[in-house]
Amino acid sequence: MGELEMKKEKIYLVLENGEYFAGDSFGGDFETVYGEVVFNTSITGYLESITDPSYCGQILVQTFPLIGNYGVIPEDFESERPWLSGYIVRDWCETPSNYRSTQRLDEYFKKENIPAMSGIDTRRLTRIIRNNGVMNGMLTKKAPPYSNEELEKIKEYTCAGVVNRVTRKEAKVYESENPKYNVVLWDFGTKENIIRCLTQRGCNVTVVPADTKAEEIKSLNPDGIMLSNGPGDPQENKGVIEELKKVCEYKIPIFGICLGHQLLALSQGAETEKLKYGHRGANQPVKDLSCGRVYISAQNHGYAVVDSSLPEHGKLSFINMNDGSCEGVKYTKFPAFSVQFHPEACAGPLDTMWLFDDFIKLIEENK
Numbered sequence: 001m002g003e004l005e006m007k008k009e010k011i012y013l014v015l016e017n018g019e020y021f022a023g024d025s026f027g028g029d030f031e032t033v034y035g036e037v038v039f040n041t042s043i044t045g046y047l048e049s050i051t052d053p054s055y056c057g058q059i060l061v062q063t064f065p066l067i068g069n070y071g072v073i074p075e076d077f078e079s080e081r082p083w084l085s086g087y088i089v090r091d092w093c094e095t096p097s098n099y100r101s102t103q104r105l106d107e108y109f110k111k112e113n114i115p116a117m118s119g120i121d122t123r124r125l126t127r128i129i130r131n132n133g134v135m136n137g138m139l140t141k142k143a144p145p146y147s148n149e150e151l152e153k154i155k156e157y158t159c160a161g162v163v164n165r166v167t168r169k170e171a172k173v174y175e176s177e178n179p180k181y182n183v184v185l186w187d188f189g190t191k192e193n194i195i196r197c198l199t200q201r202g203c204n205v206t207v208v209p210a211d212t213k214a215e216e217i218k219s220l221n222p223d224g225i226m227l228s229n230g231p232g233d234p235q236e237n238k239g240v241i242e243e244l245k246k247v248c249e250y251k252i253p254i255f256g257i258c259l260g261h262q263l264l265a266l267s268q269g270a271e272t273e274k275l276k277y278g279h280r281g282a283n284q285p286v287k288d289l290s291c292g293r294v295y296i297s298a299q300n301h302g303y304a305v306v307d308s309s310l311p312e313h314g315k316l317s318f319i320n321m322n323d324g325s326c327e328g329v330k331y332t333k334f335p336a337f338s339v340q341f342h343p344e345a346c347a348g349p350l351d352t353m354w355l356f357d358d359f360i361k362l363i364e365e366n367k
Contacts, residue, residue, distance in 0.1 A: 008024040008025065008026070009024070009025040009141070010022060010023070010024065010025070010141075010143075011023060011024070011025040011115075011117055011139060011140065011141055012139070012140050012141075012142070012143065012144065013037070013059075013088065013117060013120065013125075013137055013138070013139055014137060014138045014140060014144075014146055014150070014151075014154065015037065015128070015135055015136075015137050015154070016135045016136045016137065016151060016154040016155045017132065017135060018146070018151055019128065020144055020146070021117075021120040021121070021125060022120070023088075023117040023118055023119040023120040024117065024118050024119040025115070025116070025117060025141075026092060026105075026106040026109065026116050026117075026118055027087065027105075027106050027108075027109025027110055027114050027115055027116035028109050028110055028112065028113035028114045028115050028116070029110075029113070029115075030113075030115040030139065030141075031140070031141060032138060032139070032140045032141070032142070033059075033085050033086050033115055033138070033139045033140075034085065034136065034137070034138050034153075034154060034157040035057055035058050035059035035084070035085030035086055035136070035137060035139075035157070035159075036057060036058045036059065036134060036135075036136055036137075036157070036159055036302075037058070037059045037061060037125075037129060037134065037135060037136065037137040038055075038058050038059070038060060038061065038129070038134055038277070038278060038280055038302065039060075039061040039062075039063055039122075039125075039126045039129055039130075039277075039280060040060060040061070040062055040063065040280040040281055040300070041063045041064075041280065041281030041282070041283065042062075042064065042281050042282040042283075042298070042347075043064045043282070044282075044347045044348075045282060045298075045345075045346065045347035045348075046062060046064075046067050046068070047072065047073060047076045047077060048076060048077075048078050048191075048193075048345075048346050048347060049062075049300075050082045050084065050087065050114075051077040051078045051079045051080075051081070051082050051083075052078045052079070052083075052191060052229075052300060053078070053079050053083045053166035053189030053190070053191070053229075053230060053231060054189055054191075054229050054230060054231045054258065054259070054300050054301070055082075055083055055084040055231065055300070056083035056084065056159070056162040056165055056166050056189065056231040056232070057083075057084075057085055057159035057160075057162045057231060057232065058084055058085060058159065058231075059084065059085050059086040059087070059088060059137050059139065060084050060086070060087055060088065061088045061089075061122055061125055061126060061129075062087075062088070062089050062090075062122065063122055063123070063126050065089075065090040065091055065122070066089075066090070066091050066092075066093060067089040067090075067091070067092050067093070067105065068089075068092040068093040068094075068096055068104065068105035068106075069093040069096055069097065070096055070097065070098035070100075070101060071093075071096030071097075071098050071100075071101025071102070071103065071104060071105070072096075072101060072102055072103045072104065072105060072107070072108040073098065073100045073101055073102065074102060075100065076346065076347075077192065078191040078192050078193065078346075079166075079190075079191070079192060081112055082109075082112050082114050083165070083166055083189075083231070084114065085115075085139075086114065086115045086116065086117070086139045087109065087114060087115070087116040087117070088116070088117045088118075088120065088122065088125070089116070089117075089118050089122065090118065090119075090120070090121070090122045090123075091118055091119070092105050092106065092116070092118050093105070094106075115139050117139060129277050130277050133276040133277055134274075134275075134276070134277050134278060134302060136154045136155060136157045137154065138150075138153075138154045159231065159232045159233070160232070160236065161232075161236075162189075162230075162231040162232040163188050163189060163210050163230050163231065163232055163236075163237055163240070163259075164210065164211075166188075166189040166230065166231060167187045167188060167189060167209050167210035167211075167230075168187050168207060168209055169209060170209070171206060171207065171208045171209065171212075172206075172207050173204065173205070173206050173207075174195050174198075174199055174204070174205040174206075174207065175199070175204050176198075176199040176200075176201075176202050176203055176204050176205075177199075178202050179202060179203070179204045180202035180203070181201075181202055181203045181204070181223040181224065181360070181363055182203070182204050182206070182220070182221065182222050182223050183198055183203040183204070183205050183206070183222055183223060183224045183225070183226055183363075184205075184206050184207075184208055184217050184220055184222040184224075184225050184226070185198070185205050185206065185207045185208070185225075185226040185228060186208060186210070186212065186217070186225065186226065186227050186228060186260070187207050187208060187209060187210060187228050187230075188210050188227070188228050188229065188230030188237070188240070188259050188260060188263070189228060189229055189230030189231050189259065190207065190228035190229060190230070191228070191229055191342075191344065193344040193345070193346050194226065194228060194229070194257065194344045195207065196344075197343075197344045197353070197356045198226065198356070201356055201357070201360050202360075203224075203360075205226075206220055206222070208220075210230075210237070210240055211239065211240075212243070213243055214243045214244075214246035214247045214250075215246075217247060218247070218250055218252075222252060223252075223253070223363045223367060224252065224253040224254070224255065224359060224362070224363040225247065225252050225253070225254045225255075226254075226255050226256075226257075226260070226359075227244070227254065227255070227256035227257065227259075227260025227261070227263060227264055227338070228257060228258075228259070228260050229257050229258035229259050229260065229300070229342065230258070230259035230260070231259070232259075233272075233274070233303060234259055234262035234263055234266055234272050234303055235266065235272060237263060240263055241263055241266050241267050242267075244263055244264060244267040245267040245268075248264075248267060248268070248331075248333075248334050248336065249334075251334045251335060251366070252335075252366075253335040253336065253359065253362040253363050253365075253366050254331075254334070254335070254336035254337075254338075255336070255337060255338065255355070255356075255358075255359040255362070256336070256337075256338030256339070257338070257339060257341075257342060257343070257344070258300065258301055258339075258340060258341075258342060259301075260338060261305065261328070261329070261338035261339055261340050262301075262303060262304075262305055262340075264329070264331075264336065264338050265305040265310065265314065265329060265338070268310075268311050268313070268314055268331070269309075269311050270305055270306065270309045270310050270311065270314065271305070271306045271309040272303050272304065272305055272306065273303065273304060273306050274302060274303050275301075275302055275303065275304055275323075275325070277302075278300075278301060278302035278303075279299040279300070279301055279320065279322075279325075279340075280299060280300045280301075281298070281299065282296075282298045282345065282347070282348060282349060283296055283349075284296070284297050284298070284299045284320065284322065284341065285297070285320070285321035285322065286318045286319065286320055286321065286327045286328070286341055286352075287318060287319050287321055287327075288317070288318055288328075289316060289317055289318065289319065290317065294321060295349075295351040295352050296349045296351050297327075297341035297342065297343075297345070297349065297351065297352055298341065298342045298345030298348065298349060299340065299341045299342060300342065301340060304325040304326055304340065305326040305329065305340070306326070307319075307325075307326040310326075310329060313331055313332045313333035314329050314330075314331050314332075315329065315330045315331075315332065316328070316329060317329055317330045317337065317339075318339060318340070318341075320340075325340075326340065327339060327340045327341055328340065328341075335362050335365070335366050337358070337359075337362070339352070339355060343355040343356060344356070
């Protein structure tokens with residue numbers, strides 16, 4: 001413990017409005033990194049958040065005060081590597097306890113060269129973001145003061161081109177032990193548990209890159225198409241939206257999650273908007289409008305579909321109980337539905353896992 005204390009180095013988080021926080025460095029070595037500063041309210045599941053490609057280009061703040069207490073467990077990763085720009089916690093556990101743990105959080109971040117910061121008032125930081133909205137930030141070793149030019153550079157940062165960064169470059173097949181269906185998973189930054197949920201239900205899953213053409217997808221003769229989660233502004237993906245519009249004409253069953261949900265809506269002429277500070281955590285209540293039941297869901301998004309912009313053949317199916325935003329759409333012109341939240345979420349909640357069963361039913365009905 002003493003040796004770890006000796007190695008701590010002072011670093012700073014500088015927000016685009018000029019406010020800054022001084023804390024201790026752990027993890028990867030760096031000089032300066034930029035990112036969109038967002039917060040996640042989950043108590044558990046920090047490994048899944050760290051390795052979620054949807055955080056690409058962002059500096060993630062964990063609101064729960066102690067992170068790393070069960071160490072690093074590769075079996076729980078949602079992708080092969082972390083994609084976030086930086087990581088901020090109140091305290092990180094230097095002595096994790098879990099029989100599956102392979103290393104400490106700081107060791108993992110050093111290996112992956114991810115800068116991390118501890119020892120700041122994350123409660124105050126979260127309130128700033130919540131009250132002012134999501135803002136850009138800079139992690140730096142440079143002590144204050146900060147010039148107008150430096151603050152302007154922070155403001156100019158954008159999470160651009162992130163889907164192309166996180167999508168896989170080549171197609172890959174994941175086989176089910178009891179194959180019944182062939183599903184194409186369109187990878188915009190997919191989480192591994194989406195693949196697990198499909199293979200467990202008898203789907204052989206062919207994961208294809210984001211730039212795959214509609215004709216290529218059709219040539220794979222899928223029984224269903226899964227549109228994955230992913231990072232960034234959905235409107236930026238104009239090529240994907242055009243190809244998705246063509247795919248919808250094939251009338252192959254489609255299930256979209258998160259970014260996939262937004263891209264599907266955009267392909268049908270709907271609009272998306274940026275939320276003030278997004279929904280990121282494992283306790284977001286959503287209401288199923290078909291029956292009035294409320295489910296607790298895991299979410300990680302900064303954009304939402306504008307429900308008033310939905311086409312006539314797109315029916316609002318779920319809403320967020322906190323702000324009334326669109327959380328799901330069912331389409332009537334072709335067999336498809338989508339949700340903004342994550343039914344596959346690990347470490348939970350598992351309330352809406354049944355949506356994968358609904359996808360299988362949709363496949364059966366259209367075979």
